[in-house]
Amino acid sequence: MPTSLETMISAIQPINLDAVQAASDHLDQLTKPPGSLGKLEEIAKQLAGITGITVPKIGKKAVIVMAADHGVCEEGISAFPSEVTQQMVLNFCSGGAAVNVLARHANADVVCVDIGVNAPLEHPLLYSRKVRFGTANMAKGPAMTEQEAHQAIQVGIQLVEELAAQGYTLFATGEMGIGNTTASSAILAVLTEEEIKHTVGRGTGIDDERLQHKQAVIARAIELNQPDKDNALDVLAKLGGLEIAGLTGVILGAALHRCPIVIDGFISSAAALVASRIAPLSVSYMIASHQSQEKGHERLLKAIGLSPMLHMDMRLGEGTGAVLAFPIIEAALKIMMEMATFASAGVSQTDNQTDS
Structure with a gap:
């Protein structure tokens, strides 16, 4: 490290x-x-x-949506093409995504970050923090170098520092990246030593045949890269995504600045698991918002030691479940x-x- x-x-x-x-x-x-x-x-x-x-009093609220692409999409593991990542980033910046609607309802801001989208993107509201243009295909080699994973974590930490200086005191994790349930499932399998069949879900809605293929791709990636289960940074670099690394940094940054961090769904929880292994004290700063429909999310939460407050049968990501939890957290303080x-x-x- x-x-x-x-x-x-x-x-x-x-x-x-x-x-x-x-x-x-x-x-x-x-x-x-x-x-x-x-x-x-x-x-x-x-x-x-x-x-x-x-x-305590809550100041400004932000959901930090980290966006990045995944080279493993070359293996055909998603129902959507990789181009959707960049298209959705512009949707976030224009205010048209589900997380934008729910954030407006919660009087929170959406902070969209390009940390690894595989395309040049520009928008006045986009935080451009690109580490590289997408990860490599983890089924053919490491997704990124350990230095790149570290750099992405630093992006998250520094962003929280920047926002905290602007008066933000409550943060939530969000993400966008076609292929990121594959990376998250691989991280979960290695760090918890769970069987792959228990960690891999349907993500964007793949059929049975593609689900089996997705499991096989993850198994191949783990066998090829030989990640060290006792070194979360190694696992993150070899099997993870830039947005997962960025969210790991967001969680660590929130803990550093003594701010609560609301964890969203499956991908955000994979980042939380990495953060918990890197810095066990960070768990006390995490609040689990909901339990996703994605297979393996319950195992992820248990591995971290978190209990979700909501069961809404959601599996969208973006930070939608975490933003829904904002009013509940504020209600606790009003009491x-x-x-x-x-x-x-x-x-x-x-x-x-x-x-x-």
């Missing part, structure tokens, strides 16, 4: 347990039975620990800020809530 990345990882701090306890104490004084708001209370306590503030305590409302507590 490059020294600069090691330095950044060493700067990630554990969440503030005193703030967690203070938030827990405050929640127990609110006019409700203890723990009765379930995950809302857990989110409130986690946010307190992340920020070090008992009742902390606006709900009356037993004392202020003059409501009697149960015996196990009183000091006497």
